[in-house]
Amino acid sequence: MKNQANPWLTSNLWVLGLGMLPAILLIGVLLYFTAWAFAFSFTDLALVGRKSVEWEWVGLENFQRLFTRRGFLESLWTTVIFVFFSAIVGQSVLGFLLAAALRGTRSTLRSVVEVCIMLGWLLPDIVAAFLWSATTAQTGLINQLIIRPLGLPPVNFINDYALPVVTIANIWKGTAWSYLLFSAALDSVSREVVEAAKVDGATPMQRIWLVQLPIIRPHIATNMLFITIWTFTYFPLIFAMTGGGPGRQTETLAVFLYNQSFARGNLGFGSAISVAMLVIVGCLSLVYLRMLREPK
Amino acid sequence: MSDVSLKAVRKSYGVLEVVHGVDLDIKAGEFVVFVGPSGCGKSTLLRMIAGLEPISGGEIAIGGRVVNDVPSPQRGIAMVFQSYALYPHMSVFDNMAFGLKLAKTPKAEVEARVREAARILQIEPYLDRMPKALSGGQRQRVAIGRAIVRNPKVFLFDEPLSNLDAALRAQTRVEIAKLHAALDATMIYVTHDQVEAMTLADRIVVLNAGRIEQVGSPLELYRNPVNTFVAGFIASQRMNFLEVKASANGLELPGGRVLALNHAGIAAVKTLGVRPEHLLLADAGNADLSGVLAVVEQFGEYALAYAELPGGETVTLKLDGAPALEVGQDVHMKLPGEGLHLFDADGRALR
Numbered sequence: 001m002k003n004q005a006n007p008w009l010t011s012n013l014w015v016l017g018l019g020m021l022p023a024i025l026l027i028g029v030l031l032y033f034t035a036w037a038f039a040f041s042f043t044d045l046a047l048v049g050r051k052s053v054e055w056e057w058v059g060l061e062n063f064q065r066l067f068t069r070r071g072f073l074e075s076l077w078t079t080v081i082f083v084f085f086s087a088i089v090g091q092s093v094l095g096f097l098l099a100a101a102l103r104g105t106r107s108t109l110r111s112v113v114e115v116c117i118m119l120g121w122l123l124p125d126i127v128a129a130f131l132w133s134a135t136t137a138q139t140g141l142i143n144q145l146i147i148r149p150l151g152l153p154p155v156n157f158i159n160d161y162a163l164p165v166v167t168i169a170n171i172w173k174g175t176a177w178s179y180l181l182f183s184a185a186l187d188s189v190s191r192e193v194v195e196a197a198k199v200d201g202a203t204p205m206q207r208i209w210l211v212q213l214p215i216i217r218p219h220i221a222t223n224m225l226f227i228t229i230w231t232f233t234y235f236p237l238i239f240a241m242t243g244g245g246p247g248r249q250t251e252t253l254a255v256f257l258y259n260q261s262f263a264r265g266n267l268g269f270g271s272a273i274s275v276a277m278l279v280i281v282g283c284l285s286l287v288y289l290r291m292l293r294e295p296k
Numbered sequence: 297m298s299d300v301s302l303k304a305v306r307k308s309y310g311v312l313e314v315v316h317g318v319d320l321d322i323k324a325g326e327f328v329v330f331v332g333p334s335g336c337g338k339s340t341l342l343r344m345i346a347g348l349e350p351i352s353g354g355e356i357a358i359g360g361r362v363v364n365d366v367p368s369p370q371r372g373i374a375m376v377f378q379s380y381a382l383y384p385h386m387s388v389f390d391n392m393a394f395g396l397k398l399a400k401t402p403k404a405e406v407e408a409r410v411r412e413a414a415r416i417l418q419i420e421p422y423l424d425r426m427p428k429a430l431s432g433g434q435r436q437r438v439a440i441g442r443a444i445v446r447n448p449k450v451f452l453f454d455e456p457l458s459n460l461d462a463a464l465r466a467q468t469r470v471e472i473a474k475l476h477a478a479l480d481a482t483m484i485y486v487t488h489d490q491v492e493a494m495t496l497a498d499r500i501v502v503l504n505a506g507r508i509e510q511v512g513s514p515l516e517l518y519r520n521p522v523n524t525f526v527a528g529f530i531a532s533q534r535m536n537f538l539e540v541k542a543s544a545n546g547l548e549l550p551g552g553r554v555l556a557l558n559h560a561g562i563a564a565v566k567t568l569g570v571r572p573e574h575l576l577l578a579d580a581g582n583a584d585l586s587g588v589l590a591v592v593e594q595f596g597e598y599a600l601a602y603a604e605l606p607g608g609e610t611v612t613l614k615l616d617g618a619p620a621l622e623v624g625q626d627v628h629m630k631l632p633g634e635g636l637h638l639f640d641a642d643g644r645a646l647r
Contacts, residue, residue: 192381195348200395200446201369210394214385 041272047265055268062272072273074248075256076280079232082167082252087231090171092223095178100208103186114179121176129240132169133158158241162249166238173237174230178223185219186212221291228288229281253277298359298372298449298482299324300345306353307340307506315340315506317354322484322499324359327476330486331493331529332503338486339454341503345484346375346452359449369395374443375452378459380435382427382442388414389423392442413444416478433464440472444479453485457492469495490530494518502526524567524643533572533600535637536611538585540568550607553584555631559638561646569637572600572614576630583628587611592621603627 010016041062045055066072098117102110120128135141136157143154157165189212197211213220235254238244244251244259251259253273261270300322307315315337322328330338343349345356347368356363363371382391389410396406414420417437427435436456443451453472457465473496476483487493493500494514502509502517502525510517510526521527527535541548542565546556549568559565580586587603590610601613601621613629621627638646 190379190381192377192379193383196375196377196381196442197383197394198348199346199368199373199375200442201398202394206398211383215383217385 037271037274039271040268041275043268043271044266045268045271047262047267049265052265052267058268062269063276065269066272066276071248071251071256071260072253072276075251075253078163078248078250079252079254081163082170082238082250083228083231086167086170087174087227088224090167091174091178091227091231092220094171095175095223096182098175098179099182099186100212103183117176117179120172121174123173125173125236126240128169128173129237132165132172132237133241136165159246162242162246166241166250169241170231170234170237174227178227181219181223182216185216188219189215218292221288224291225285225288228284232281232284233277300450300482300484301357302341302345302354303357304354305341305344305351305356307337307344307349308352313352313506315344315352318506318508320501320508320511322482324482325480327473327483327485327496327498328501329493329497329499330484330501330503331488331490332509333529334488335505336503337506338488338503342452342454342484342486345450346373347371348375369399372449373452374446374448374450375454376436376439376443376456378455380427380439380459382435382438384427386426387423388419388425388427388430388438388441391427391438392445395442395446409445409447410441413441416444416475417441432460433468436460436468440475449482451479451481451483453483455487456485457487458489472496491532494530500530502529504529520645520647521569521637522645524569524639527569527637527639527645531571533612533614535569535571536575537639538568538570538609538611540565549584550605550609551586555584557636559646561638561640564640565638565646566641567639567643568631569639570631571635572612574632574635575611575613576632577613577615577619578628578630580626580628582630584631585611585629587627587629589621589623589625589627592623594618601627603629 040055042057042059043055044051044058044061046052098113102113123131133140137143138154138156138159140157142157147154193215194207194211197207202210233254234252235258238250238252239255239258242250244255254277257270257273257277260266260273300320302318302320304317304319305315306313306317318341330341332338340349344351345358347363347366351364358371358373383394386394392410392413393406396409401409410423411420414423417440419434419437419441422430422434422438427438430438436459439456456472457468460468469492472485476496485492485496497514499511499513500517501511504525510522512520514530517526517530521530521535524537528537538550540550540555542563543554546554547562547565547568548554555568578584585603585605587605589601590604591602593600593602596618598617599615599619599621601615601619603611603613605611611629613627615621640646
């Protein structure tokens, strides 16, 4: 394509520069913070005290600590479990099943289900966290309504089954996104193609598995990419519900990062954690982006 | 090859009935075309035969077996869809083999049947391609090939040519006719295009507003339409309808001249129908109708002349060759001795 820029603009570098300023600033700020985190991951910078001013370069020490000290690997494992069960299995599969089941129905049931899952999504994280804590606590709704009337001793779910409770809460909170995305994706599959499969003798399961799912594969990959990244770095709901506890049972990487950087004040180590998270999420993204490519 | 019979078939969505009791017998090996304006229920009828749409009332039998509650795959039908409906994630071969694979057909047989269908349709070079790498015409063949490999008793076509351009449509039309001759299968074909209906059908079923208006061979419908709807719908140029008054010695035409006519039911005649190709040019002296030429469309081999009568009605004439006519001149027309259609006040033909 030919350069269509205004000749007055192209001959006035100052004007051109001025016009580009907002973009340059934005990109600059983004680069600055990334570079900042990267640079300080090689230092022993602290939030308070002497090390907050007289920090020193410590080389790869922070990165060694990731693997030699307790904390990072455990948190990584917790995060993997949390992402796998709440995002990939929970939100994605549940969202797809709901979208597939409610597709084509124009019933009140559909509206009710849609409103319900949207409510979870729209509710602020902190409010949701409070609701879930209150509901699953020893004196909470589940105990009052189900466990006690059955004559069983009350269970402190949020304490005894912290990770499952947090996982379920996140499924409840995030399914709306996957549902909406899969609804739109399934709508893009031509009705006639599904009918052709029906005439060809495909059962409802085969129609989903052999026809609809392969057709919406790029949407699935996109959805996986988004929710994996979001869930991997998700912080408010878990932090507000458990603070990472009890012990370190629900300390995902985001919570671990917060605790190290701001509760303990180890900004250098915290930076190393964030760089590690960036690398992990980057690798996952590459996997999904490959999935997005069309087959040869 | 199998016969299909419909008995009082109805379809309603809630309180809205869209197909009002259709009775039809289709003989084995016949090529039947459902034709009608959009919304007449022709596609719905086809989808009910296919088992894609539940039947609200009546009975559908294929090969003597009532199939009301038989799911599509067991009805022995194959369907070609308007949008081709190819599986976009499968190669041409897999598209055609999908149904056979689902039915757990031995691999060698799948291979043989797909190859055979591809040979008939001349799509062998494309078997490894994905549908998106094919042209519209090629996709259409794959869709037909997918139907052939199922070896169905009845082929169902739902407006299969409407997504093709005009030249390809004509070519594919001929190929479908050849295919019918070669496969010797029962075919039911839905279209809104009366040219496709006339050229392909052994019998045409004209549908309007969920009812059958007339069933017959293309020439029967052309020669003896039972009502003004069929008369106006069949043939490439719409029939001219003239309002006439019956009098003692004939029919009073627009413009005041009287057409002498002997007919038992002449008193009931309200509308006179004449096809544009049957109207003749005449001199002022012996003309039945006179008007002013409003538009001339020259096609080279023939021309269409639109004449405005004094009463404001427009009459179409189809003239051979390239007649020298000028817009604005007077045209005088003579009604033919044969090929006149008489209709009563309800639009029913009087024989």
